[in-house]
Amino acid sequence: MNITINNLEVWANPGETILEVAEREGIRIPTLCYLKGFSPTGACRMCMVEIQNEGRLMPSCAFPVYDGMIVQTNSPNVRRARKTIIELLIANHPQDCLVCIRNGNCSLQTLAAEYGVRSYRYVGQRRKGKLDLASPSIERDPEKCILCGRCVRICHEMQHVGAIDLVNRGFNSTVSPAMDRSLNTVACVYCGQCIVNCPVGALREKSDQKRVWEAINNTDKLVVAQIAPAVRVSIGEEFGLEPGEIVTGKIVAALRRMGIDTVFDTNFAADLTIMEEAHELIERITHHKTLPMITSCSPGWVKYLEHFYPDLLDHLSTCKSPHEMEGAVIKSYYARKMGVNPEKIFVVSIMPCIAKKFEAQRPELGNDFQDVDAVITTRELARMIRIAGLDFERLPNEAFDDPLGESTGAGAIFGVAGGVMEAALRTAHAMLTGKDMPMIEFSPIRGLQGVKEASVDIQGIKLKIAAVSGLKNIDILLQDIQKGTSEYHFIEVMACPNGCINGGGQPIPSSPEKIKKRTEAIYKIDQGLAKRCSHHNQSIQKLYKEFLEKPGSHTAHELLHTHYTKRNRY
């Protein structure tokens, strides 16, 4: 069918909304509450358009097209209405943009600038709200909330967590956990997808920047940083580079110039995780232990299982997540090698993840001291680089320090959903057959779908595997395990859709196009490396020879494995 938008005749599919057609035609309609792929709520009214013969303005996000429809997205009426909506939103907003974490990256601020809002036109009572700073990962500032409901839809529909919802009504409406509790006392998994999808500053990560600067300035501390696989393909966006630009060397250079003493790579520990996890999988299969085994590198996913399926904790791999392994090795093997008291080492993990902040505080992840002392997100690192006055684009490419900086392509692909599985298969194959897989790349578990399944035959052992991302996708598989009907041997789960490249600590805003480019970049890193299997990592081989003996050894268990906690749903 054909419709006319702004005097331009365009083609449209039945069932599409005006907003979808306009977007395809390059006509921008501003939105606040709209979330691609989710049912429209029409809550914010920003996307109002004029439709001939409709009599009043209609929200284009929720209005389906019909043949011959004539739409104006930019008439005087539309512009006036939008400006008024912005003015009304601002009237009930703290108006503290200069000191807001989203200053310069806020949809409301951008729209106010675009629509030429030059005064606080409406003055009235403002909604009061209590800051919620109690969780180790997420902070909420309900007074900044514009009630778009995006966080709520993400939390319920995409993550099946439902930690927050719209409560009360009318002027007193607010987004809150049940019974007005703090986030740290409800079953929030700290995936941080609410933060990435918040158009304003109502949700933010708990910042650890200050603690990291303090450690850097403390001459008594040896500050060791490590960088997660997914940070190197996304942080460039914070400095105006193309999504998916690989800037590993620049991050290393930036960290050194900020005053960090040693820069290691979490990809190294990803390789180490694979050694332990592939060994654990083979153990479980050959000794008929609990199957399917499920990966444990995504701390949001681990907390989800602890809250909602505490009876299935035995299925989780006992492997610590890579950055925790790296921290444990830094404070044991590396400390001993360098003759440094491990208590003087401060390990900071740079992660695409909010849940890692909570994970780093888990009492079981460390002995006399925590394996990891601070976690900062991609966004926080970008802020620190700016404060340090570094011109990111002009930084040289520097190499990681030895020996915990060496990594293979298998470690690199941990950043994408399906990557841990693929990396584990590469090494499990070699452990079982003594030979590398003929085809290193395993395409059935690549791609951006939420659930990817495959089966592989390794020397007579037929493995059924699945890689799942986005927590809503895991429920059916878990219920099958509960019923005893699951056919899988090995399942990879990432809390965030498409894995760490779309983590809760990544640059804002995200988009499907950016996710695609970040994913491609991760596979490009893998492709460009001569060594693409974890067991070929020479530093890993040396680590086992000098210190850990072999995968699954007593020392390995002490340092690299963990256990989980049953948590309540309420």
Add this chain to the structure above:
Amino acid sequence: MNEQSIFDAYSPKDTSLLIPLLQDIQEEYGYLPEDQLEKVADHVGLPLSRVYGVVTFYNQFRLKPLGKYVIKVCRGTACHVKGSLEILRTIESELGIKAGDTTKDLLFSIETVACMGACSIAPVIVINGNYYGGLTPKSIHKLIKQCKERG
């Protein structure tokens, strides 16, 4: 009706039954206790946050028990003109709670109502169904004292 039979009357995992189930529980307890809300969430298959969202949306649901004496203060136009705000403030300061709350000893609750159709005797309050009109702060004091004496 006991608690179990309330839940038995509703088939599980049917989210459309949330409101009638909440109504039955409030009927039984006089309010919606937190542990019951958790059971409701499990029963209908919704997150507790959503159940809480519904409970706080509708005026009919209470999260706190009501006092033995429920004082409804009319805040309609006629009563307002005749000084009902002062009446409300007097009751609030006498009892040390705000409208919508219940005293710690569970003796009194205060609610406000838009109009009770008794404008001729404004300002008016209703205590447990009994109407009291033509009130002044002084007569309020007396009424509350009587309730307290009766216990």
